[in-house]
Amino acid sequence: MNTTAILINVFAFGCLIFAFIKERTKTKQALTGALKSFFRIFPTVLIIIIFIGLLLGFVPQGQISKLIGEQAGFGGVLIVASLGAFLHIPSLISFPLAASLLKNGTSVTSVAVFITTLTMIGIVTLPLEIKELGKKIALLRNGISFVIAIIIGIIMGVIL
Numbered sequence: 001m002n003t004t005a006i007l008i009n010v011f012a013f014g015c016l017i018f019a020f021i022k023e024r025t026k027t028k029q030a031l032t033g034a035l036k037s038f039f040r041i042f043p044t045v046l047i048i049i050i051f052i053g054l055l056l057g058f059v060p061q062g063q064i065s066k067l068i069g070e071q072a073g074f075g076g077v078l079i080v081a082s083l084g085a086f087l088h089i090p091s092l093i094s095f096p097l098a099a100s101l102l103k104n105g106t107s108v109t110s111v112a113v114f115i116t117t118l119t120m121i122g123i124v125t126l127p128l129e130i131k132e133l134g135k136k137i138a139l140l141r142n143g144i145s146f147v148i149a150i151i152i153g154i155i156m157g158v159i160l
Contacts, residue, residue, distance in 0.1 A: 041090060048089055052097055056104060065105030072110070080110045081150055084117030085142075088124035091115070109157030116149035 019027045068076040098111045129138040
């Protein structure tokens with residue numbers, strides 16, 4: 001583990017102890033809620049980790065690079081943009097996934113587009129968004145977000 005991670009964990013643990021001393025009941029409630037959230041999200045995380053492991057284990061690195069790497073061009077960017085828009089996974093998981101993809105030949109542009117669409121677009125949550133915002137606004141927001149995600153990815157690819 002690197003120094004930054006150790007410092008963050010020590011700080012978080014120190015804050016937890018401070019909170020426990022200051023407000024024991026609220027801290028217990030918060031920890032209970034966090035534990036429930038963890039168990040609610042754990043099956044999804046586990047499935048995604050297994051899927052990524054299988055994908056990286058069975059799909060040759062050259063094939064990944066050909067599909068969504070530099071060689072894929074704009075078509076590869078559209079593939080990962082669509083994948084990011086349809087997947088409903090926590091963005092916290094997307095960063096280790098992005099690192100794995102980069103190690104296996106995916107372009108920076110594709111990874112940037114994937115993370116951006118994953119966090120900005122929600123095809124799975126679109127019905128709720130339509131209910132709350134209306135069909136026109138929800139579709140417009142998601143469409144503009146899709147275009148902006150691709151622009152962000154292209155800019156990241158040029159910069160890096």
